[in-house]
Amino acid sequence: MAVKHLLALAAVLAIVHAVNLPVPRKVLGSDNAHITADWTDNGIAAAVSPLTFRLFFFQRNLDVLSQIYEDRTNPSSPNYRNWLSIQELNDIVAPSQLSKKQVLNWLKSNGVSSAQIKDNGDAFVIESNVAVATALFQTEFHQFTSKTGQTAIRQVGEYSVPVSVSKVIQFVSGITSFPVNKRLSAHPRAPEDNQNGKVVPYVINELYGIPSNINYVFNSSISLAEFQNDRSFAASDLTDFQSENDLPSNPVYKIVGPYQPSVPDAESTLDVQYGSGVAVNSSVWFWTVDGWMLEFANDFINTPVVPYVVSMSWGWTETDQCQITSCNGLTSAQYVDRVNTEFQMIGLRGVTLYASSGDQGAPGDGDPYCVNTKQPISSIFPGASPYVTSVGATMLVPPASGVSASAASDAAPPICTTYDCADPSWPEVACSYPDALITTGGGFSAYSPRPSWQNSVVSSYLSSQASTLPPATAFNATNRGFPDVSALGHNYLIRLSGRWTIVDGTSCSSPVWAGMTGLWNDALIAAGKPTLGPVNALLYGMYASTPSTFKDITSGNNKCSESACCKYGFTAAPGWDAVTGLGVPNFQAIANYIQANLINA
Numbered sequence: 001m002a003v004k005h006l007l008a009l010a011a012v013l014a015i016v017h018a019v020n021l022p023v024p025r026k027v028l029g030s031d032n033a034h035i036t037a038d039w040t041d042n043g044i045a046a047a048v049s050p051l052t053f054r055l056f057f058f059q060r061n062l063d064v065l066s067q068i069y070e071d072r073t074n075p076s077s078p079n080y081r082n083w084l085s086i087q088e089l090n091d092i093v094a095p096s097q098l099s100k101k102q103v104l105n106w107l108k109s110n111g112v113s114s115a116q117i118k119d120n121g122d123a124f125v126i127e128s129n130v131a132v133a134t135a136l137f138q139t140e141f142h143q144f145t146s147k148t149g150q151t152a153i154r155q156v157g158e159y160s161v162p163v164s165v166s167k168v169i170q171f172v173s174g175i176t177s178f179p180v181n182k183r184l185s186a187h188p189r190a191p192e193d194n195q196n197g198k199v200v201p202y203v204i205n206e207l208y209g210i211p212s213n214i215n216y217v218f219n220s221s222i223s224l225a226e227f228q229n230d231r232s233f234a235a236s237d238l239t240d241f242q243s244e245n246d247l248p249s250n251p252v253y254k255i256v257g258p259y260q261p262s263v264p265d266a267e268s269t270l271d272v273q274y275g276s277g278v279a280v281n282s283s284v285w286f287w288t289v290d291g292w293m294l295e296f297a298n299d300f301i302n303t304p305v306v307p308y309v310v311s312m313s314w315g316w317t318e319t320d321q322c323q324i325t326s327c328n329g330l331t332s333a334q335y336v337d338r339v340n341t342e343f344q345m346i347g348l349r350g351v352t353l354y355a356s357s358g359d360q361g362a363p364g365d366g367d368p369y370c371v372n373t374k375q376p377i378s379s380i381f382p383g384a385s386p387y388v389t390s391v392g393a394t395m396l397v398p399p400a401s402g403v404s405a406s407a408a409s410d411a412a413p414p415i416c417t418t419y420d421c422a423d424p425s426w427p428e429v430a431c432s433y434p435d436a437l438i439t440t441g442g443g444f445s446a447y448s449p450r451p452s453w454q455n456s457v458v459s460s461y462l463s464s465q466a467s468t469l470p471p472a473t474a475f476n477a478t479n480r481g482f483p484d485v486s487a488l489g490h491n492y493l494i495r496l497s498g499r500w501t502i503v504d505g506t507s508c509s510s511p512v513w514a515g516m517t518g519l520w521n522d523a524l525i526a527a528g529k530p531t532l533g534p535v536n537a538l539l540y541g542m543y544a545s546t547p548s549t550f551k552d553i554t555s556g557n558n559k560c561s562e563s564a565c566c567k568y569g570f571t572a573a574p575g576w577d578a579v580t581g582l583g584v585p586n587f588q589a590i591a592n593y594i595q596a597n598l599i600n601a
Helices: 003-019 062-072 085-093 095-111 130-135 203-207 235-244 266-278 293-301 318-324 331-348 452-464 504-527 535-546 585-599
Strands: 025-028 037-046 049-055 117-119 123-129 142-147 151-156 159-160 169-173 187-191 220-226 254-256 282-288 309-312 352-356 389-396 429-431 443-449 479-482 483-487 492-496 499-504
Touching: 003 331, 003 429, 025 266, 049 095, 049 130, 049 187, 049 293, 095 117, 095 123, 095 585, 123 130, 123 535, 130 142, 130 151, 151 585, 169 293, 169 331, 203 266, 203 483, 220 504, 235 266, 235 492, 254 309, 266 492, 266 499, 282 504, 293 331, 309 504, 318 352, 318 443, 331 352, 331 443, 352 504, 443 452, 452 535, 483 504, 499 504, 504 585
Parallel strands: 220 282, 220 309, 254 282, 309 352, 352 389, 389 483
Antiparallel strands: 025 159, 037 142, 049 123, 049 169, 117 123, 142 151, 187 499, 389 429, 443 479, 492 499
């Protein structure tokens, strides 16, 4: 009996010892490099303060997803534009239920309730508080205030997760990175009288042949996406803009995410006014996130009803993505890969993604002052992603005599009697500093291989322009070339805080292409056909068979940035080039191509 009692006691002691053993943990970060001088630490945050963060699982079957994407976006495939549901997408890439259960157990054991967890297929979104996050990540959370008055709760010092959890979770967001100003934006200035050639929707319609007799049925939809907790647009400005431009009233249909209309900014205002100004028959969405591309994409994929087209006038150096968002030990290449997978999933829902190609020319945000001798050329993300249509910028060149523009015809809107609107007959060239406030971005991705749909035109460009190219060591000529297309990006008039303002940027051209795509989608929807979805393979195939669908831009280069002109860059040339892509649109020719090949075929 004594032996039995001793054995029983030993068993109990063993259990107690096992229970008290520390759980092995993996450190995800151990310094405060993410805390910049723009933010002031106000001390430990209150335990009850709300905090939202995300856990991104490692995905499965990425090769299968890529095969399906290539098949469904290929105009030659019998499965072309046979789009997938949210469930079908998550069935492909989401982790096993066992992996999810493992993470759920960890969350619930630290005080997270089921109601606080949203399952986004390949990610969990957790809406909890500082006390719970402190226990989960075994770290401190502090309250911060920015120089512009923004507030944020972020962790300080070392943070970690159990080793078992780290084997199924690839990425944590929402606890480290701060909103930063390292992004694309509209570049505003006052509309002085000596600045001839203002661009308004009327000029865009005249230049690209967009008809005025659009059927206003609102079957189609577009969205303007904003990031980094950006300020918003003012509805009153949009109303004034539409009135002065003789546009039909088209208020924003749906707002997703934070909305701050009291102090509107140029970026959001530009996007909404020109997206709606071109897509006059589309419902307009305004979608914001306080994070970066991964948060946006994951939310978008898992929203039941989404707009058919998205314009993203944002970006940052492709190889420095971990400067604009915390990567939890991942590299920028790994972060880009993950977002590109999410972009594939968005495309497979039948959504077209447009992104600006950048405002710093070929030097990019990586070398805006022409001082980097080792890497004088840099690419941009998402503008260099093969899963978006990258949009560059052009500008109209007024006569050397400086005479006023002649767009103020009987058909011109009231705004063209107040300001000199540009004449659509003026020559159109690549947008470049110092004649503009920006230089259109273009070049080659640092990470993504060249897709088959642009092989022919990019190879031709590299061959014919060999003598004008930057050094071979400055860019990877075997990778994805960008931009794909272009549109005007200089001297846009917007209504901002009750005043007229001029802006420049590829931020101008991306919503224009999104707006036109909204019009083309409307014809497809009316005919009972699927939406366009990812359009790159379609556009390059269209150009190959019917070059008249584009106007080639052969003048200009992108050797400058926003503030300097550098030694290296790319030159516009006949055919596709790394300055303006395939060129600018012939709207009606593209519409006719879609009618013949996607509706009547």
